[in-house]
Amino acid sequence: MMDVARLAGVSHQTVSRVLNEHPNVAERTRLRVRAAIAELGYRPNRAARALVTGKSQVIGVVAQNSTLYGPAATLAALAQAASSSGFTVSVESVRTLERRPVTDAINHHLDQRVAGLVVIAPVAEASEALDGLPDDIPLVCVDGDPERETDLVTVDQELGGYAATKHLLDAGHPTVWHVSGPEDWFDSQGRIAGWRRALTEAGAEIPPLMAADWSAASGYRIGQVLARMTEVSAVFAANDHLALGILRALHERGRRVPDEISIVGFDDVPESEFYIPPLTTVRPDFDAVAAASLDLLLAQIETGRRHGGRRVIPPALVTRHSVSPPK
Amino acid sequence: MMDVARLAGVSHQTVSRVLNEHPNVAERTRLRVRAAIAELGYRPNRAARALVTGKSQVIGVVAQNSTLYGPAATLAALAQAASSSGFTVSVESVRTLERRPVTDAINHHLDQRVAGLVVIAPVAEASEALDGLPDDIPLVCVDGDPERETDLVTVDQELGGYAATKHLLDAGHPTVWHVSGPEDWFDSQGRIAGWRRALTEAGAEIPPLMAADWSAASGYRIGQVLARMTEVSAVFAANDHLALGILRALHERGRRVPDEISIVGFDDVPESEFYIPPLTTVRPDFDAVAAASLDLLLAQIETGRRHGGRRVIPPALVTRHSVSPPK
DNA sequence: AACCCAGATGTGAACGCTCACACTACCGAT
DNA sequence: ATCGGTAGTGTGAGCGTTCACATCTGGGTT
Numbered sequence: 001m002m003d004v005a006r007l008a009g010v011s012h013q014t015v016s017r018v019l020n021e022h023p024n025v026a027e028r029t030r031l032r033v034r035a036a037i038a039e040l041g042y043r044p045n046r047a048a049r050a051l052v053t054g055k056s057q058v059i060g061v062v063a064q065n066s067t068l069y070g071p072a073a074t075l076a077a078l079a080q081a082a083s084s085s086g087f088t089v090s091v092e093s094v095r096t097l098e099r100r101p102v103t104d105a106i107n108h109h110l111d112q113r114v115a116g117l118v119v120i121a122p123v124a125e126a127s128e129a130l131d132g133l134p135d136d137i138p139l140v141c142v143d144g145d146p147e148r149e150t151d152l153v154t155v156d157q158e159l160g161g162y163a164a165t166k167h168l169l170d171a172g173h174p175t176v177w178h179v180s181g182p183e184d185w186f187d188s189q190g191r192i193a194g195w196r197r198a199l200t201e202a203g204a205e206i207p208p209l210m211a212a213d214w215s216a217a218s219g220y221r222i223g224q225v226l227a228r229m230t231e232v233s234a235v236f237a238a239n240d241h242l243a244l245g246i247l248r249a250l251h252e253r254g255r256r257v258p259d260e261i262s263i264v265g266f267d268d269v270p271e272s273e274f275y276i277p278p279l280t281t282v283r284p285d286f287d288a289v290a291a292a293s294l295d296l297l298l299a300q301i302e303t304g305r306r307h308g309g310r311r312v313i314p315p316a317l318v319t320r321h322s323v324s325p326p327k
Numbered sequence: 328m329m330d331v332a333r334l335a336g337v338s339h340q341t342v343s344r345v346l347n348e349h350p351n352v353a354e355r356t357r358l359r360v361r362a363a364i365a366e367l368g369y370r371p372n373r374a375a376r377a378l379v380t381g382k383s384q385v386i387g388v389v390a391q392n393s394t395l396y397g398p399a400a401t402l403a404a405l406a407q408a409a410s411s412s413g414f415t416v417s418v419e420s421v422r423t424l425e426r427r428p429v430t431d432a433i434n435h436h437l438d439q440r441v442a443g444l445v446v447i448a449p450v451a452e453a454s455e456a457l458d459g460l461p462d463d464i465p466l467v468c469v470d471g472d473p474e475r476e477t478d479l480v481t482v483d484q485e486l487g488g489y490a491a492t493k494h495l496l497d498a499g500h501p502t503v504w505h506v507s508g509p510e511d512w513f514d515s516q517g518r519i520a521g522w523r524r525a526l527t528e529a530g531a532e533i534p535p536l537m538a539a540d541w542s543a544a545s546g547y548r549i550g551q552v553l554a555r556m557t558e559v560s561a562v563f564a565a566n567d568h569l570a571l572g573i574l575r576a577l578h579e580r581g582r583r584v585p586d587e588i589s590i591v592g593f594d595d596v597p598e599s600e601f602y603i604p605p606l607t608t609v610r611p612d613f614d615a616v617a618a619a620s621l622d623l624l625l626a627q628i629e630t631g632r633r634h635g636g637r638r639v640i641p642p643a644l645v646t647r648h649s650v651s652p653p654k
Numbered sequence: 655a656a657c658c659c660a661g662a663t664g665t666g667a668a669c670g671c672t673c674a675c676a677c678t679a680c681c682g683a684t
Numbered sequence: 685a686t687c688g689g690t691a692g693t694g695t696g697a698g699c700g701t702t703c704a705c706a707t708c709t710g711g712g713t714t
Binding site for chain 3: 337338340341344351353356378380
């Protein structure tokens, strides 16, 4: 920086001002400094800046190491969105969503003096890890406890579950079975609630809940049970991969979809359009989730205060060919 | 740090020594310092350390913003592996794999004084962006040009393509059609080469190449063509999602898999076991790719020199039910 | 007893920036 | 003629570490 200053015939401070786009710099000075920067190929040292300001241009993200579609898609979208705002995303990957590893990951980020934190905390325990945090660090919680007070971005799971169930009910099915995700996930809870509400509103019987994890394998196992039960005509699966497993189990036992049984999924993974049959599903907008998170976070960074903002992104039902009226 | 030093009754330098596990510190002093650290809840400022040492504990990753399974899985595994080595992964997400955005991303990382760089560069243009780089920065290229000299980690695509094709040939098929990924991807090129080699070795006819992108949608389009061609009895799809699209197209035209047509995929996405029928596929070990990358990178960081190391991870064929002998 | 050496510790500078403040020049208003 | 204000610029300190070097101590050698 000194070299640049010397070449431009100004002080280091003026160079700093040009770099930070400080208003009070004469136009020709600015030009001269920029020229010197270009000539020397100078690039500012962000570590030094981070040291003195106490903040970096880095957003710390805590996410579970998983290839689950939702979290992975959110993370990718977040990285993309951050890049275009001049931020870098630093990922601390946790093996499990227990409190301890999440806390460690957060502390590690704090050591690096990140400008803000995005925590993907889809279960209660991970969500609780956010409670002890000093409140001078910008923080957005994604997919976290819908009840929490701090800034939160989430897909409207309840609405999605409601829409899926309603769609099946509207097709004429007397009731809808639900294969849910793990019960400690807020996502699962929301989808279950939506399912229940639709059923209740319609005065339909509420069948027992079939809880699974998010995998196609568990969908398959539950599908084998469902396939034997002649009274089930409509199933709402908590995600597309579960739906795929169910589809396969049904196919194996010769139960035809949608003729005998209708199915709706959740997530709209790009492949679901090519399942057999093409899956009617609920599409959350992960790009919108990422954009909203960044938006909230940047606002906090700017003002230096928590706002308690809350963005709930409504998902959309996309209808394909896995639903038909009951026979 | 000064506070800790004061409390422990030592100098700041001794605290620093304890922090960096310098050998020449008396045992009881070390204990006293640790106690002081714990009592004060002191956490070192990484930005300050990065400033003075010129290196951070951060690994810069450049990856395309995509939800493609391979890159996403590699990235996740990398973040996980880095975390357990005490490193953080900083992701710079590029929208396209053109040279310019990749170079920008790399420079941005360099500004942050990352300890090393991992670039996922599956096409030639991205790979070229690595050429102008100063050679004092540790660098590992993942999925890059197999011909390049610098440290490289990649799945043995050629072997995978060979194994898939050979498997179909061994089942008795006269030849094997190939639906490939985009031709500018090294992954595609390797799989194509393996496919050709297996065909050539067996003295089989080499059918025209069907090039697609990686999506199920493009697999479906090509599948519609394949379904009409009575002479095709065996297809090797460059990834599982393509295979899914093909499966669906075939199903629509009433062509049964594997009775009439056999199919092998690539990637072993977790869902492929539940496709109809369960897909025989080639499984690359993304965890191994990530581990090898980190290994190579850490070695460079330690020695401060490029080694020109090269790790080629052999994939494994996993046989399920999408292959049978021709009728 | 004098010496040496290695282990343990302390001292001050430096890393590359930004911040707070001081200074200069020039303007218009009194 | 004096004053205050403002745009433009410079000066020095300080952020929290590590590095290079200096100093101190105690045990083993001669």
